[in-house]
Amino acid sequence: MGFRLIDSADLPWLVATREKLLGSDHRHHGLLVSGPPAIGKYLLGLDLATQMLCKQPGQGRACGSCQSCHLLSNSVHPDLHLLMPEVLAEDCHPALLSHAQRYLDAEQSSQKRKRSNFISVDGARLLSESLLETSRLGGRKVALVLAADALNRNAANAMLKVLEEPAGETHFILVTSFPYRLPSTIHSRCIRIECPAPNVNDALAWLRARHEPESEDLSTLLVSGLGPITIDELLSNGSVAAMTTLVAYCMGKNHKTPDSLTLARLCGEVGVDRALHILQNLSLQTVRESVRKGAKASAGGLFRDLGFSIRAFQRLGSARETVGSAVDEQLALEDICAWVCEEHARI
Numbered sequence: 001m002g003f004r005l006i007d008s009a010d011l012p013w014l015v016a017t018r019e020k021l022l023g024s025d026h027r028h029h030g031l032l033v034s035g036p037p038a039i040g041k042y043l044l045g046l047d048l049a050t051q052m053l054c055k056q057p058g059q060g061r062a063c064g065s066c067q068s069c070h071l072l073s074n075s076v077h078p079d080l081h082l083l084m085p086e087v088l089a090e091d092c093h094p095a096l097l098s099h100a101q102r103y104l105d106a107e108q109s110s111q112k113r114k115r116s117n118f119i120s121v122d123g124a125r126l127l128s129e130s131l132l133e134t135s136r137l138g139g140r141k142v143a144l145v146l147a148a149d150a151l152n153r154n155a156a157n158a159m160l161k162v163l164e165e166p167a168g169e170t171h172f173i174l175v176t177s178f179p180y181r182l183p184s185t186i187h188s189r190c191i192r193i194e195c196p197a198p199n200v201n202d203a204l205a206w207l208r209a210r211h212e213p214e215s216e217d218l219s220t221l222l223v224s225g226l227g228p229i230t231i232d233e234l235l236s237n238g239s240v241a242a243m244t245t246l247v248a249y250c251m252g253k254n255h256k257t258p259d260s261l262t263l264a265r266l267c268g269e270v271g272v273d274r275a276l277h278i279l280q281n282l283s284l285q286t287v288r289e290s291v292r293k294g295a296k297a298s299a300g301g302l303f304r305d306l307g308f309s310i311r312a313f314q315r316l317g318s319a320r321e322t323v324g325s326a327v328d329e330q331l332a333l334e335d336i337c338a339w340v341c342e343e344h345a346r347i
């Protein structure tokens, strides 16, 4: 994996939210940071945690040289508690992964199996127990929960008590792209901070400064609703061509009626899970656009209809959970592609 470090301070679309979050000393003990997927929210959460733990924070940022900052840069800070679902470990930033390891180990205690999409109750319990202990460095304790929507009900309940009555100076930073999936008991104990969607030109400029791709490819991917951080990873891994072809096909750039075998082939070239993720993103994009503009439908292409897009989003979501473990992955993929194309033809 060719990760290139990203500094959340360099992400133009997060500047305002970053200032708001890092610039204040008086924070609620429960923050819920939400916003579109793959725009750098996790890194922002980590920066916020770093600043909260820093012994001598300056104007809106950590000092970078105290004991706490030193431990954080080596990913071994005992008072940063990072929880995330196992599935994120597959392609998350290495700095986040090393912090997350102690709770991931708890989650993986049972037999080998597919990496879970959920944050397990074991992980959440261990986190709550650790947070009841005294801070190791004598300062704050910060719990950073990434993809907090992945907390299932039991895991959320396990965390609730410390969120209600945090011991000492304990702060929670929950980060999610799907805040509505969190139980209301969690919502009601947090202040929500919404990160705005990146402006396409800002995202293009940021990506161009890091890579030298065809700008037409970049625009296609950005318009599809893939976040700039995901696109940055794709460009680093050199897998952008198949992806662009798939997105362009779904957006109806090269044809009138999508056909399921072509769609399945293009998905196969991208990789099943990633392809279904992209299709789901595209359907979500239509839903988001409709909410934002109040219009019935937005762009053309496969997911031009709002009602169909909502159904497709759900269906693709469950397909993502089952296709990976299907006996015949190719057949399962062709099945979901056939459903998408047939439903599309009906509208």
Ligand SMILES: [Zn+2]
Pocket (backbone or CB within 6 Å): 053, 054, 055, 056, 057, 062, 063, 064, 065, 066, 067, 068, 069
């Ligand atoms: Zn510091």
